[in-house]
Amino acid sequence: MIKVGGSLGADMSRACADIRALVDRGDSVVVVHGGGAEADRLADELGRPKRYLTASGGRRSRYTDAAALDVLVLGMLGRLKPPLVTELLRLGVRAVGLSGADGGMVTARRTPPANVVVDGVRRVVRDDLSGRISAVDAHLPRTLLAAGYVPVISPPAYDPEADPESGAGLLNVDADRFAARLAVALEADWLVILSNVPGLLRDPGDPGSLVTEIPCEDLAGYLDLAGGRMKVKLRTAGEACLAGVPHVVLGDGRGPSPVLAARAGAGTTLVKGVP
Ligand SMILES: Nc1ncnc2c1ncn2[C@@H]1O[C@H](COP(=O)(O)OP(=O)(O)OP(=O)(O)O)[C@@H](O)[C@H]1O
Ligand SMILES: [Mg+2]
Structure with missing residues (x-):
């Protein structure tokens, strides 16, 4: 399982040659991608507002009302996925683009209304279309892998309880968690999470301060090092790792051979059972 971060922008396609190499040697590969940055760019382009909400614990996240979800879906499925799929096809990889909703693969439950701060004002938000993944059905990706395809999957997820009158029945979910849950469901040997940093840094301003190994039973001290978006990534x-994926790495997606580099030990590795 390879997750390419939306933070990578055009560098997302750097993983494609490695994917070809892995497929060539007979590995089954699933790609998950994010797309927060593209959704923000598209919102600017379309003149749509970008809003964030801050939870009482201080965590800041995208305020995904129906219009924002629309932009997110357009960005992820319309702008980001096609060039990833065509780049893989060009390299001879039989890539298939999907969202979490396809085949009922990733199901989510909507986050309940919360008392949060939006644009400096505290209020209860009831129209946020974000959710937490409640179930993963790996049947579709397993079927595709068995037939020699490489699924290229991303949020959103499917909300079976959505009101059919309002919205598309989709929910925004975190792309790292999406990749992690699919990796667990598929019993993946590797979960390589690529983004625009070398891994977890002790000092985000210093690329030399990489933390190379983290025991997954004892994340607390490391979570304190991470800023908002890295916190989610590390927790996920x-x-x-705790759920049994044997190799979990946070790697740098900006280099020439990012997946193979991460598999060779670059980046931050999560390890289980270290005293
Ligand atoms: N201690 C830290 N070490 C490394 N990165 C950090 C740290 N604290 C915060 N960050 C931030 O986390 C960011 C990576 O998370 P982000 O969600 O932005 O990227 P992504 O997961 O690749 O993209 P997407 O969520 O769209 O898929 C880095 O760009 C960096 O700014
Ligand atoms: Mg992220």
């Missing part, structure tokens, strides 16, 4: 990687 820890969950996958």
